[in-house]
Amino acid sequence: MPGTDKTDRQRASVTDQEALDFHSSGRPGKLEITPTKPMATQRDLSLAYSPGVAVPVKAIAADPSTAYDYTTRGNMVAVISNGTAILGLGNLGALASKPVMEGKSVLFKRFADVDSIDLEVDTENVDEFINCVRYLGPSFGGINLEDIKAPDCFIIEQRLRELMDIPVFHDDQHGTAIIAAAGLINALALTGRDFKTTKLVCNGAGAAAIACIELIKSMGFSPENVILCDTKGVIYQGREEGMNQWKSAHAVKTDRRTLTEAMDGADVVFGLSAKGALSEEMIRSMAPRPIIFAMANPDPEITPEEVARIRDDAIVATGRSDYPNQVNNVLGFPYIFRGALDVRASTINDAMKIAAAEALAHLAKEDVPDDVAAAYQGVRPRFGAQYIIPVPFDPRLISAIPVAVAKAAMETGVARKQIPDLDAYARDLRARRDPIASTLQQIYARVRRQPKRVVFAEGEEEQMMRAAVSYANQQLGTAILLGREETIRETAERAGIDIDRAGIEVLNARISKRNNVYIDYLYARLQRKGFLFRDAQRLIHNDRNHFAACMVALGDADGMVTGLTRNYSTALEDVRRCIDAKPGHRVIGASLALCRGRAVLVADTAVHDMPSSEELADIAEEAAGLARRLGYEPRVAMLAYSTFGHPSGERSERVREAVKILDRRRVDFEYDGEMAADVALNPRIMEQYPFCRLSGPGNVLVMPAFHSAAISTKMLQELGGAMVIGPLLVGLDKSVQIVSMGAKDSDIVNMAALAAYNSGV
Numbered sequence: 001m002p003g004t005d006k007t008d009r010q011r012a013s014v015t016d017q018e019a020l021d022f023h024s025s026g027r028p029g030k031l032e033i034t035p036t037k038p039m040a041t042q043r044d045l046s047l048a049y050s051p052g053v054a055v056p057v058k059a060i061a062a063d064p065s066t067a068y069d070y071t072t073r074g075n076m077v078a079v080i081s082n083g084t085a086i087l088g089l090g091n092l093g094a095l096a097s098k099p100v101m102e103g104k105s106v107l108f109k110r111f112a113d114v115d116s117i118d119l120e121v122d123t124e125n126v127d128e129f130i131n132c133v134r135y136l137g138p139s140f141g142g143i144n145l146e147d148i149k150a151p152d153c154f155i156i157e158q159r160l161r162e163l164m165d166i167p168v169f170h171d172d173q174h175g176t177a178i179i180a181a182a183g184l185i186n187a188l189a190l191t192g193r194d195f196k197t198t199k200l201v202c203n204g205a206g207a208a209a210i211a212c213i214e215l216i217k218s219m220g221f222s223p224e225n226v227i228l229c230d231t232k233g234v235i236y237q238g239r240e241e242g243m244n245q246w247k248s249a250h251a252v253k254t255d256r257r258t259l260t261e262a263m264d265g266a267d268v269v270f271g272l273s274a275k276g277a278l279s280e281e282m283i284r285s286m287a288p289r290p291i292i293f294a295m296a297n298p299d300p301e302i303t304p305e306e307v308a309r310i311r312d313d314a315i316v317a318t319g320r321s322d323y324p325n326q327v328n329n330v331l332g333f334p335y336i337f338r339g340a341l342d343v344r345a346s347t348i349n350d351a352m353k354i355a356a357a358e359a360l361a362h363l364a365k366e367d368v369p370d371d372v373a374a375a376y377q378g379v380r381p382r383f384g385a386q387y388i389i390p391v392p393f394d395p396r397l398i399s400a401i402p403v404a405v406a407k408a409a410m411e412t413g414v415a416r417k418q419i420p421d422l423d424a425y426a427r428d429l430r431a432r433r434d435p436i437a438s439t440l441q442q443i444y445a446r447v448r449r450q451p452k453r454v455v456f457a458e459g460e461e462e463q464m465m466r467a468a469v470s471y472a473n474q475q476l477g478t479a480i481l482l483g484r485e486e487t488i489r490e491t492a493e494r495a496g497i498d499i500d501r502a503g504i505e506v507l508n509a510r511i512s513k514r515n516n517v518y519i520d521y522l523y524a525r526l527q528r529k530g531f532l533f534r535d536a537q538r539l540i541h542n543d544r545n546h547f548a549a550c551m552v553a554l555g556d557a558d559g560m561v562t563g564l565t566r567n568y569s570t571a572l573e574d575v576r577r578c579i580d581a582k583p584g585h586r587v588i589g590a591s592l593a594l595c596r597g598r599a600v601l602v603a604d605t606a607v608h609d610m611p612s613s614e615e616l617a618d619i620a621e622e623a624a625g626l627a628r629r630l631g632y633e634p635r636v637a638m639l640a641y642s643t644f645g646h647p648s649g650e651r652s653e654r655v656r657e658a659v660k661i662l663d664r665r666r667v668d669f670e671y672d673g674e675m676a677a678d679v680a681l682n683p684r685i686m687e688q689y690p691f692c693r694l695s696g697p698g699n700v701l702v703m704p705a706f707h708s709a710a711i712s713t714k715m716l717q718e719l720g721g722a723m724v725i726g727p728l729l730v731g732l733d734k735s736v737q738i739v740s741m742g743a744k745d746s747d748i749v750n751m752a753a754l755a756a757y758n759s760g761v
């Protein structure tokens with residue numbers, strides 16, 4: 001791929017091919033539109049379309065504010081670009097910007113439940129662009145302008161703000177400025193500096209840079225202490241080359257002419273320019289305890305590793321998620337628009353921006369509670385040089401920032417709707433938290449922190465190799481590909497997979513030095529189960545599941561993933577010959593279904609065919625334990641076709657008995673049943689049973705039997721569009737995960753990450 005050098009590839013957490021596959025797999029792109037109303041009957045059609053639709057039409061014509069009640073407008077933001085400054089990649093045109101704009105739209109939805117659509121406008125003419133956008137006003141509750149080059153973006157945003165009565169917000173300007181200001185507030189506090197006397201150099205004088213320095217000046221920075229640089233060097237008073245009115249407004253009186261000269265003795269540097277623009281020499285010349293925000297995307301002006309080579313007293317932030325301190329506008333735009341939309345704000349003003357920056361800065365200083373620690377790999381980050389700003393997956397952002405923004409909007413008179421009870425608003429916001437984002441993110445993040453050796457038992461398979469590469473690339477640990485080295489290399493070469501990279505080991509079971517140890521171990525376990533020594537030898541020499549499971553059993557690997565070429569129960573049988581249940585535990589399978597903003601664990605989806613009451617109680621305990629490990633507080637619903645005794649029947653009786661067993665065991669999680677699935681999942685239906693002990697909808701669903709578990713998860717997947725991960729094996733003494741036959745590489749890497757996540761737990 002053009003522009004990708006070796007250093008990029010070594011650092012990249014994803015390969016170019018993975019990025020292309022991610023975008024092209026299934027339905028191309030990252031978005032689809034789903035109706036919110038049924039459209040199944042003649043009546044639905046009459047209501048949604050003609051004649052029923054005429055009624056809201058007339059209502060809106062009579063009172064335009066009712067558009068917020070009858071249409072998507074109140075929760076809909078357009079992400080609009082012409083592709084003239086795509087990230088730090090430059091002017092690559094409107095069409096090429098679409099992946100970024102789709103990405104921003106997805107982030108709106110994932111992080112703040114704001115519906116969003118991307119619009120790419122194919123013109124570099126400022127007037128044409130403005131006209132195109134201004135007439136789209138009725139469609140949206142807000143306009144997020146993105147990746148439009150300076151100085152055009154200043155003119156476009158200013159004119160659209162005047163012309164439109166909804167928030168128009170150029171994310172690269174204000175989103176970036178808000179996040180950078182939040183990080184700076186904290187970095188200054190940590191280094192004992194104040195706004196007035198700190199000396200800052202900003203490299204880049206485009207959209208993001210100008211907005212950042214305007215915001216920090218409005219927060220107290222002295223103009224004479226801020227030096228702006230662009231491709232021509234320092235922007236000094238009197239300079240003529242490459243100037244415009246926005247740069248001129250920040251020109252300073254100085255003899256310094258180059259970035260190198262400007263950086264000498266600086267306290268802070270903001271990089272909002274391009275990859276590699278800051279040199280080690282420049283960083284070396286900065287003041288003690290320098291603050292370095294290298295924010296260019298996807299590659300920063302200087303990397304944290306490069307800084308660390310020459311200084312150990314710096315606070316470093318980048319725009320990337322794979323380093324500490326991600327200063328990126330993703331921390332802002334979803335939540336700022338959430339707050340603005342909820343009060344139907346006519347604009348996003350300075351007070352709202354400063355409120356967002358302060359809320360963000362404040363959050364990093366707060367203690368990290370239990371349910372939030374999960375987003376930080378299970379560790380509690382302490383406010384300090386490595387943690388000046390929350391991570392994008394911090395679940396507190398959704399309640400903290402919109403509340404601050406909405407409050408500021410109301411106080412400054414730009415809100416067209418009042419929120420009288422901000423505490424209740426914060427509670428509602430918390431309920432919008434997207435579990436998909438947090439669950440998988442949390443798993444990956446923790447494994448990255450404590451990387452593990454995972455053996456990919458079917459190492460000769462192409463999907464396994466791809467998954468192994470992805471595992472290693474994402475810095476989850478070492479992926480061990482088990483198989484004949486020659487075959488692995490041939491397949492890899494044919495498929496264009498580069499396995500000669502750090503983090504990948506190839507292991508040939510036939511010639512491994514550990515074979516005899518594994519054979520003795522296996523024979524000791526199986527000799528009284530009808531196996532001869534010869535059988536143990538054959539299993540270790542010829543069967544990769546047995547070999548891999550012994551590696552895990554004897555500590556040569558932390559976890560194992562298999563199942564691609566063998567059915568689930570056979571693979572499980574292979575594994576169980578080598579690994580027992582954890583003492584006091586029962587092995588079960590649980591599937592994690594992520595659907596429409598909700599996450600539920602369904603169990604047992606793998607092991608017990610027709611569980612007894614005792615087994616159902618065990619399944620509930622194992623599944624509740626898994627839920628906790630995944631960061632949820634379990635509310636276990638013991639499902640049946642009946643609810644609390646009606647209608648009665650033998651299967652329901654078993655479930656009812658299981659609930660009594662859990663009562664006797666005095667387990668430390670919420671559970672109740674038996675109940676039907678709609679009672680468990682729908683709070684309004686649950687209300688009909690006021691004695692029900694669940695404090696909210698069930699998030700762990702224990703199924704009465706394997707068939708109902710398997711059928712319901714598959715239906716969820718096929719009809720409900722759920723993402724189903726698993727079945728995850730729970731309760732084994734060592735960490736093994738079995739994928740379904742023919743699984744995709746992305747499924748395999750999720751399971752490998754889960755195997756790593758569960759190891760040693």
Ligand SMILES: NC(=O)C1=CN([C@@H]2O[C@H](COP(=O)(O)OP(=O)(O)OC[C@H]3O[C@@H](n4cnc5c(N)ncnc54)[C@H](OP(=O)(O)O)[C@@H]3O)[C@@H](O)[C@H]2O)C=CC1
Nearest residue numbers: 085087088150205206207208230231273296297319328329
């Ligand atoms: N972390 C974050 O959240 C965000 C990061 N960014 C990053 O900031 C950068 C700029 O984006 P944006 O402001 O939208 O783009 P613009 O096109 O509006 O501005 C780019 C600016 O960078 C300057 N520049 C480019 N290369 C160099 C260099 N080697 N040395 C000095 N100056 C340079 C240009 O100088 P000149 O004026 O002379 O052409 C111009 O002033 C991008 O890398 C982008 O990814 C942007 C938004 C958010």
Ligand SMILES: CC(=O)C(=O)O
Nearest residue numbers: 087088172297328329
């Ligand atoms: C993050 C972002 O918006 C950018 O780099 O352009």
Ligand SMILES: [Mg+2]
Nearest residue numbers: 087146147172
């Ligand atoms: Mg951008």
